[in-house]
Amino acid sequence: MPGPATRCPPTPSLARIGTLVAGALLLGFLALPFVALLLRVTPGELLSRLRGPVVLDALRLSFVTSLAATAIVVVLGVPMAYLLATRDFPGKRLVEVLIDLPMVLPPTVAGFALLMAFGRAGLAGRALEAFGISLPFTTTGVVVAQVFMAVPFMIGPARAGFTNLDPRLLDAAATLRARESFTFFHVALPLALPAILAGIAMSGARALGEFGATITFAGNLPGSTQTMPLAVYVAFESDLDAAVALSVLLLVMAFGLLLGLRAAPVGSFWGQHRARAQGR
Amino acid sequence: MTRARTLPALAMLALLVAFVAPPTGRAATGATSQTLQVFAAASLADAFNDLGRMLEQRHPGLVVRFNYTGSQQLAAQLEQGAVADLYASADDRWMSYAKDRGLVAGDPWLFARNRLVVIVPKTNPARIQKVQDIAKGGIKIVLGADAVPVGRYSRMVIRNLSRSEGFPSDFATRTLANVVSEEENVKSVVSKVQLGEADAGIVYHSDVTPAVARYIRVFEVPDSVNVIASYPMALVRGGTAPEAAKAFMELVLSAEGQRVLERHGLMPVAASNP
Amino acid sequence: MLELKVASRLGAFQLEAELDAADHSVTVLVGESGSGKSTLLRCLAGLVRPERGRIVVDGEAWFDAGTAVWRPAPERAVGMVTQDYALFPHLSAAENVAFGLRAERVPALERRQRVAAALERLGIASLAARRPHELSGGQQQRVAIARAIVLEPRLLLLDEPLSALDASSRRVIRAELRRLFDELPCMTLYVTHSPAEALSFGERIVVLESGRVSQSGPREQLMRSPRSPYVAEFLGVNLFRGALAGGASGGATRIALPQGELEVAERGGEGDVTVVVRPREITLALERPAGTARNVFEGEIEELVPEPPDGELVRVSLATHPPLIAEVTRQAVAALGLSPRRRVFASFKAAGVIVVGEPGG
Numbered sequence: 001m002p003g004p005a006t007r008c009p010p011t012p013s014l015a016r017i018g019t020l021v022a023g024a025l026l027l028g029f030l031a032l033p034f035v036a037l038l039l040r041v042t043p044g045e046l047l048s049r050l051r052g053p054v055v056l057d058a059l060r061l062s063f064v065t066s067l068a069a070t071a072i073v074v075v076l077g078v079p080m081a082y083l084l085a086t087r088d089f090p091g092k093r094l095v096e097v098l099i100d101l102p103m104v105l106p107p108t109v110a111g112f113a114l115l116m117a118f119g120r121a122g123l124a125g126r127a128l129e130a131f132g133i134s135l136p137f138t139t140t141g142v143v144v145a146q147v148f149m150a151v152p153f154m155i156g157p158a159r160a161g162f163t164n165l166d167p168r169l170l171d172a173a174a175t176l177r178a179r180e181s182f183t184f185f186h187v188a189l190p191l192a193l194p195a196i197l198a199g200i201a202m203s204g205a206r207a208l209g210e211f212g213a214t215i216t217f218a219g220n221l222p223g224s225t226q227t228m229p230l231a232v233y234v235a236f237e238s239d240l241d242a243a244v245a246l247s248v249l250l251l252v253m254a255f256g257l258l259l260g261l262r263a264a265p266v267g268s269f270w271g272q273h274r275a276r277a278q279g280r
Numbered sequence: 281m282t283r284a285r286t287l288p289a290l291a292m293l294a295l296l297v298a299f300v301a302p303p304t305g306r307a308a309t310g311a312t313s314q315t316l317q318v319f320a321a322a323s324l325a326d327a328f329n330d331l332g333r334m335l336e337q338r339h340p341g342l343v344v345r346f347n348y349t350g351s352q353q354l355a356a357q358l359e360q361g362a363v364a365d366l367y368a369s370a371d372d373r374w375m376s377y378a379k380d381r382g383l384v385a386g387d388p389w390l391f392a393r394n395r396l397v398v399i400v401p402k403t404n405p406a407r408i409q410k411v412q413d414i415a416k417g418g419i420k421i422v423l424g425a426d427a428v429p430v431g432r433y434s435r436m437v438i439r440n441l442s443r444s445e446g447f448p449s450d451f452a453t454r455t456l457a458n459v460v461s462e463e464e465n466v467k468s469v470v471s472k473v474q475l476g477e478a479d480a481g482i483v484y485h486s487d488v489t490p491a492v493a494r495y496i497r498v499f500e501v502p503d504s505v506n507v508i509a510s511y512p513m514a515l516v517r518g519g520t521a522p523e524a525a526k527a528f529m530e531l532v533l534s535a536e537g538q539r540v541l542e543r544h545g546l547m548p549v550a551a552s553n554p
Numbered sequence: 555m556l557e558l559k560v561a562s563r564l565g566a567f568q569l570e571a572e573l574d575a576a577d578h579s580v581t582v583l584v585g586e587s588g589s590g591k592s593t594l595l596r597c598l599a600g601l602v603r604p605e606r607g608r609i610v611v612d613g614e615a616w617f618d619a620g621t622a623v624w625r626p627a628p629e630r631a632v633g634m635v636t637q638d639y640a641l642f643p644h645l646s647a648a649e650n651v652a653f654g655l656r657a658e659r660v661p662a663l664e665r666r667q668r669v670a671a672a673l674e675r676l677g678i679a680s681l682a683a684r685r686p687h688e689l690s691g692g693q694q695q696r697v698a699i700a701r702a703i704v705l706e707p708r709l710l711l712l713d714e715p716l717s718a719l720d721a722s723s724r725r726v727i728r729a730e731l732r733r734l735f736d737e738l739p740c741m742t743l744y745v746t747h748s749p750a751e752a753l754s755f756g757e758r759i760v761v762l763e764s765g766r767v768s769q770s771g772p773r774e775q776l777m778r779s780p781r782s783p784y785v786a787e788f789l790g791v792n793l794f795r796g797a798l799a800g801g802a803s804g805g806a807t808r809i810a811l812p813q814g815e816l817e818v819a820e821r822g823g824e825g826d827v828t829v830v831v832r833p834r835e836i837t838l839a840l841e842r843p844a845g846t847a848r849n850v851f852e853g854e855i856e857e858l859v860p861e862p863p864d865g866e867l868v869r870v871s872l873a874t875h876p877p878l879i880a881e882v883t884r885q886a887v888a889a890l891g892l893s894p895r896r897r898v899f900a901s902f903k904a905a906g907v908i909v910v911g912e913p914g915g
Contacts, residue, residue, distance in 0.1 A: 120405070121476035136477050137420060137460035172640035174627035175599050176654035177705065186653070190644045219461025219472075220425065233464070237352040238427045 034251060040244045049245040057223045058231035058246065062253075065139060065227060066207040069146035073203045076147075077154040078196060082184060084155070085162035086170075103152040107212025110148060114217040118144065141218035142225050146207035154203040161195020162188060201261035205254050228253075316344045316524040317363065319354040321370035321429065321511070322465040323394060323484045327544035328368070331537055335528055342524055350465040352427040358383045358516065365519030366528060368511060370394070370466075370484075371429035375512045385522075388512035391532050393547040394484040395506050396430070396437050398499040399473050406479035411499050412447055414480045415454035422469050422478040425462035430469070433507040434482035440505040484509065486545030508547075556709060556741050560597050560607035560617070564590050569604070569765040575758070580735050580742040582752045584788060585762035591745045594762070595711050598743065599634050600627030611708055628657070630709075633702030633740075637714045639694045641686040647697045648673065648682035654705045672704040676730075692723035699731075703738065710742045716751065728754060749788050761785050778908065780830065790869060792831040792879055798824055806848055806904045813876035817848040818907040827909050833869065835906035836880035839899045840890055847901035851878065855896045858887065872900055 049055055084096065102110055118125045118135045128135065135141040165188055173183040189196070211229040218225045220234070228250045235243035316335075320328050325348045332344035347354065347362075351369040355378050358364060367384060368391070369375040375388050400408045406419040414421060424431030435456070442452035458479075463469045466483050473481040474495045488498055513532070515525050531537045538548040556575040561568065569590040575581045585591045596602040598609060600616065603624055609617040616625045641650050651672055655665040673679040676696040686694055695715060702710060715731075716724045728751060735742050735755065744755050752759055753773060760770040761784070769781040780786035786793035796811035798821075806817040809829060818829060837843070842850065853874030860868050868887050870880045878900050882892075892898065 115475060115477060119475060119477045121403070166640075168636065168638060168640045169642060171596075171599075171601050171627075172634070172636070172642075173653070173657075174601060175630075175632055175634040176657060176701065177628050178653070178657040179628045182657045186656070187642060191642075215464070216468075219422070220463065221459070221461050225461065234425060234427070234462075237350070237356045240356075 037244065037247055037251060041241070041248055045241070046245050046248060049242060050249070052242075054222055054226075054231060054235075055242075055246060055249070058226055058228045059249070061139065061142070061224075061226065062208060062228040062250075065142045065146055066204060066210075068143045069150055069207040070200060070204040072143070072147050073150050073154045073207070074196075074200060077151055077199070077203070078158055078189075079184075081155045081158035081199075082162050082188060085159045085165075099155050100152050102149050107149060107210070108216050111145060111213035111216025114145060114148060114213060118217075136217060137219045137221065137225065139218075139224050142214050142227060145213040145217045146210045149210050149213050150203040150207040153206045154199040157195050157199035157202060158192065161192035161199075164195070165191055197261050201258050204257055204261075208254055208257065209250070313341050313343065314521050314524055316342060316365050316521045316528060317347070317519065318344060318366045318368065318525075318528065319347045319358065319362075319364045319516070320366075320368040320513075321351045321354070322348045322467045323370055323430070323486055324348070324368055324392075324511070324546075325467075326489055327392075327486070327541050327546060330540050330544070331528070331531055334540075335524075335531055339524065339527065344524075344528070350424070350428040352429070353464065355383075363518060363520070364516045365521050365525040366513060367516050368513035369429070370509055370511055371432065372510060372512060373432070374429065375514065379514070383517060384514040385517045386515050388514040389529060389533065390510055390512050390549050391529075392511040392538075392541050393549060394486050394509040394511065394545075395503070395547065396433055396482055396501055396509075397485050397488065398480060398482055398501065399470070399488065399496045400480045400499070401473055401476040401478075402495050402497055403476055404497060405476065408480055408499075411441065411501065412451065414458065415448070415451045416458075417454070419458050419479040420460045420477075421455065421458040422461045422463060422472045422481045423459050424466055424469055424482075425464055428463070428465060429509060430466040430482070430484060431462065433509055436507045437482065437501060437505065440507070441501070444505050484545070485547075488545060511546075555610075555612055557608070557610045558594075558598065560594070560604035560609065562593070562597070562602075562604040562606070564593055564765050567765045569593055571762065571765070571767050573760050573767065573770060575741045575743065577741060578739055579757065580744060580755050581758045581760060582755050583743060583745045583760050583762060584747065584749075584752050586747065586784070589762040590765045591762050592713055595634075595713050595743065595745055598709060599632050599711055600625060600630045631705075631707050632709045632711060633705055633707035634711045635695070635698045635702050635713070635715045637718050639686070639691075639698040639718075641694055641697055641701075643686050646683050646685055647678065647689065647693075650686070650697055651701045651704055653701060658705070668704050672700040675703075675734075676700045690723075691719050692727055695719065695723075695727060699734070703734075706740075708740055710738065710740045712742070712744045714745055714747065717746075717748070731755070749790060752788070761788070777832075778830070786830065790833055790879065790881065792833060792836075793828065794831075794876060795826060795828050797826050802848075804848070809907075811876050814851070814874070816876075816907055817904045818909060819904050821909070830908045831878070831902060831906055832908075833879045833881035835902045836878060836900050837902065838870065838880055838882055838886070838890065838892070839901065842899050843901050845901070846903065848904040849907070850899060850901040851875065852897065852899050853878075855892060855894050855898060857894060858892060860884070872898070874900055 084092070115122060115136065117123050118128065120129055120134065120136065125135065135144055169187055169191070170183060173187050178186070209229055210227070211233065214225070214227060215230055220226050220230050226234070228246060232243050232246045232250065235246055318328065318332070325346070328346060332346060336342050336344055347364070351371060351374040354367060354369070355374045358367065358378055359381055367375070367378060378384050379388070398411050398414065400406070406413070406416065408414060423434045426432055426435065438452050438455050441447050442449060460478070461472070463472070466487055469481040469483050470487050470492055472478040474492055488496065513529060515522060519525060542548050555577060558574070559572040561570045565588070571590065571594055573581065583591050583594065593602060597604050597617070604617065604619070606619045607617070608615060608619065615621070615623045616630055617623060642653065645653065648669055651669045652665055655668060660668070670679065673682055676699055678693060678696045678700065681689060681693055686697070689697065716727060719727065732754060746752055757772060758770065759773055759776050761768050763782060763784055769776060769785050776785060777789050777791060780789060780791055780793055783793055794811050794816070796809040796816070799808040799810040801820070802808045802817050805820045807820050809816045809818055809827060816829065837847070842852070851872070851874035853872045856871045856873050858868055858870055866884055867881055868884055870882060870892065872878045872880065880900055
């Protein structure tokens with residue numbers, strides 16, 4: 001018998017090395033463009049650009065429109081996600097495909113389709129015009145384009161959150177005199193909140209970065225429809241430094257949005273419940 | 281490491297290498313196949329497509345590829361290192377820009393002209409009967425962005441009209457106040473007017489193709505106040521098919537090529553250096 | 555007053571059950587897993603809609619297939635407690651208990667009072683602000699019970715409420731439940747697979763086997779005459795089928811079983827009979843007893859199983875012919891040094907053999 005066993009570090013297998021290398025490559029590939037962007041502009045330059053009217057306009061527009069778009073997506077998307085998670089109905093497959101469509105459609109195509117529907121000469125646009133509502137070339141049109149593209153990014157995570165609900169809790173609520181709407185607001189929603197917040201982050205970021213559908217449907221006018229992504233695109237041709245500054249700004253906003261929502265304390269609260277449920 | 285694990289591990293390594301190894305680059309120039317990459321202003325699309333086909337027929341094995349978009353974007357792309365053989369711009373400004381940055385080889389050649397027209401949808405929702413009407417309150421005008429050649433020209437035309445007879449002095453201010461969108465290339469302006477989303481737009485005469493004409497009405501602008509756009513083209517430094525590029529330029533400047541341009545609404549030039 | 559008669563598809567077989575319950579009664583529903591007990595409870599709760607039948611509570615039809623009446627769960631005066639407690643993890647104990655009252659829009663003051671009273675009753679008032687994950691299993695179950703009874707249901711349904719608890723918690727809560735059921739005015743339906751729980755709660759026991767009620771009635775009746783091997787085994791009773799085989803000496807009648815012979819008090823008749831021998835009636839000895847017992851069997855001990863809840867009694871399964879289950883005290887086991895493989899003598903009187911079911915039947 002050999003002597004007391006000494007613990008050698010296990011030699012890493014080729015598969016493990018391969019995975020690490022692949023991971024490092026991927027991270028490098030993702031990080032490099034951001035780093036390159038950040039290195040092109042100093043904080044001082046960034047701040048001075050911020051004071052320019054074009055940037056301020058774009059910033060304000062982006063902030064207002066993506067906030068409005070995200071709010072609409074939440075109000076419309078969360079109930080839909082709940083229905084999809086808890087119900088079966090004829091045509092459900094079709095509904096699911098429809099909801100995912102904006103995610104796979106090229107944004108410009110989506111913008112064009114929006115024009116066909118809500119443009120002045122569009123299917124529904126004609127009716128809207130009769131009421132004095134005109135969507136193309138307006139800030140509202142920007143919100144419409146953003147909502148259209150951002151919806152699937154909310155419904156995906158939210159639906160998963162509702163699907164993961166313990167059906168026994170929903171049953172218990174029913175036996176406690178709770179009708180479906182009460183159960184939705186007092187049980188389903190609070191428990192699915194982490195997933196919904198993830199959906200808000202994703203859809204918010206998508207709305208913030210929306211370009212193709214916006215420029216096609218709502219147009220491009222500083223002060224009314226030129227959001228940050230559009231401003232970057234325009235600046236790219238005439239003033240490269242301005243483009244860099246705006247891009248960095250957009251990057252920082254998106255980064256902040258995603259980081260902030262991921263770090264929300266809500267997740268840890270239910271985490272305890274989940275840990276125990278798994279441990280049982 | 282056991283034999284059973286070697287194979288899949290090697291396969292994974294091979295995959296990694298394949299993704300990491302730099303792409304082998306463009307197809308080597310040779311007698312068998314060659315690609316000519318042309319960067320051209322959007323307004324040249326129809327005409328250049330015809331000319332490209334003609335060149336391909338005369339040079340078997342040659343493939344002509346076009347990148348059509350606003351001249352300003354093409355210049356920016358070239359500046360960022362995009363590879364092309366030929367650059368055809370819709371105005372001198374962006375050609376000079378490219379020239380100043382050493383992106384072109386040799387002198388630019390003037391090969392076409394274009395004039396601007398005012399277009400409105402056939403349904404004419406704003407009831408525009410004459411060019412003066414585009415200053416009417418509340419109508420929606422779509423122009424090219426200022427950086428786009430057609431945008432710059434449009435604004436020049438508007439100012440010229442404002443100073444001319446038969447037009448009120450505040451024509452320019454009122455018209456520009458009606459602008460609801462600044463498009464990044466002239467084709468977007470055409471689309472939005474064609475779709476009826478905009479009440480009026482200013483585009484090149486050459487943009488009124490037969491396909492487009494079905495959906496719009498055209499208002500001519502007198503030459504005295506119009507802007508005649510000059511289209512220069514030049515060889516791009518660092519391209520891979522300079523011979524093919526020269527051949528294309530020759531075709532464009534030839535009588536035959538000029539007829540093609542004319543057919544598509546552009547105005548020919550006398551074949552000579554600018 | 556509860557009348558239930560439902561029929562429904564249940565996986566591989568049909569659920570067809572009928573049962574009644576009187577006011578202020580406790581009915582125990584027993585059966586193996588998959589027998590349909592939980593489904594039946596869910597039908598009563600309004601979570602599952604049966605295909606056929608009716609459920610009438612206090613004269614009101616909660617379900618009637620004939621007239622297409624179906625009252626969903628939120629509209630039924632039920633309370634339900636399940637094995638996994640199903641407490642809402644994002645609410646405190648008090649908020650859990652208050653849940654149903656809020657759903658019914660009970661005014662805040664009344665709500666607070668009723669919640670406090672319910673918590674007090676279950677002895678968990680001090681835990682009001684704690685979240686479920688901060689409570690032990692027993693405490694969570696108490697919250698679940700409080701949550702159900704605070705709504706003053708007409709029908710209280712408990713689906714194996716104690717099976718997730720450890721033995722000592724189970725004992726304690728069982729005793730509390732016993733007291734609670736005595737006090738509550740509602741009808742209680744208690745599902746369990748534990749004989750001890752069934753026997754301690756159930757004035758009435760309903761046995762479900764493969765979706766059908768194989769027997770229902772007062773506890774004593776079931777113990778006296780179990781109608782199926784499952785019921786017998788569940789209640790810990792020795793059940794045999796054999797043929798009357800004529801007289802034996804001393805005024806006894808022999809019954810021939812496939813595995814051996816029993817002597818029962820004299821009776822006439824011919825044909826097959828079903829007999830029951832209560833485990834308590836069987837005495838164990840290390841040597842052949844010379845007493846009055848007419849039934850003496852020798853065999854090895856197969857297994858010694860302490861009887862829940864506290865192991866004071868021990869079930870001894872014997873490899874005799876026929877196999878027998880005897881019930882003796884823990885002290886007896888210790889005194890005799892009983893252990894598996896030990897050869898012992900099991901004896902019981904002819905009078906201890908009870909004929910259930912008539913000859914030929």
